[in-house]
Amino acid sequence: MTVGVLLVDDEQLIRAGLRAIIASEPDLAVLGEASDGAEVPGLVSRLRPDVVLMDVRMPSVDGIRATAHLMSTMDTPPKVIVVTTFENDDYVYDALLAGASGFLLKRARPEEIVAAVRTVAAGESLLFPAAIRRLAEQRSRGAGGDALAKAGLTEREQEVLRLMAAGLSNVEIAGKLFLGVQTVKTHVGNVLGKLGARDRTQAVVKAYDSGFVTPTG
Template sequence: MSVRVLLVDDEPLIRAGLRAIVDSEAGLEVVGEAADGAEVPGLVARLRPDVVLMDVRMPAVDGIRATTHLMSTVDEPPKVIVVTTFENDDYVYDALVAGASGFLLKRARPEEIVAAIRTVVAGESLLFPAAIRRLAAQHAPAPAGDGLASAGLTEREREVLRLMAAGLSNVEIAGELYLGVQTVKTHVGNVLAKLGARDRTQAVVRAYDSGFVTPSG
């Protein structure tokens, strides 16, 4: 079964390029396009995409507002990858906080775009962890102490969250902690549930925002 992708960008040339890349890859298909975030709710309801490639800056409804709306109104929202021109775009971290699962640069190579889609669909590793760490350094507050104390994470779950924030996949975490992969998946699921996070990107953003982990380490 193919991964269904919705393209949202106000530039027709960008949409055409993304469509060519996605449709040429086995197991991926573009099911629709939009030129503005205002069109996204209706298209998502009708087309049920698995992933939305969302331009972060659009003239009417931008990618942050569109992402926020999806996450708050759709029972099982698609994964959102925001697309931006600049890696240090102030909008990108806001989009991650709003619920996006990662981001892509518009100059990304075709294989990077395909890999990004597959990464967020699989949900077992973090999309571009080093870049997210840099964004957190610029935007996340630095509160004193452990802001996740009230979440009730066990010590093992805290270890897993730290390794998630470092960008390790479930398989890598299993190797680091000498655990089975299925056990790691269970711990990750518990972390997401206790933090109220939709996916591991949201859990990691929460970890940075709370001061549980810091961009420097």
């Protein structure tokens, strides 16, 4: 099965580089390109890509607004990976909160870009705990540990969310809490549902954004 990719970046040279990387893989295909986020909704509706590689900073409609629009208006939006020049780009945090499944640096190696596209296309998320923690530290709102109380997370689900934020996999969480892997998967699913998060990355960002999880602990 071929994974369709839409490239969105205001720099033609960046798009050309990404196109060359994606097109070299037999299971990946570039379906189209856009130079601004304003073009994204129409192209996504017409081309139906599985993954959008989205520049986070664009002059007219940036990657945050374009991502939020896709997530709020489509029943089955594509997976979005935001692409940025700087790892500490505050825009990345907002894009993840809006529903992006992860982010890549523009200097990422070709194999990292290809692996990222395959990962999110398979329904997984690109979770970089240390990087997200640094981004959250810049944005810390100090909302307090009970900021997600309205979500109604059980005590066990709160434990699972904290371990997700630490970057643990389901298998690692199961070992840490002495639970079965399937039980952990159920807890993770419940956490995502209660937080209204599309994947683990968005759940973790929401946990930081609310103050439930803090960069220092």
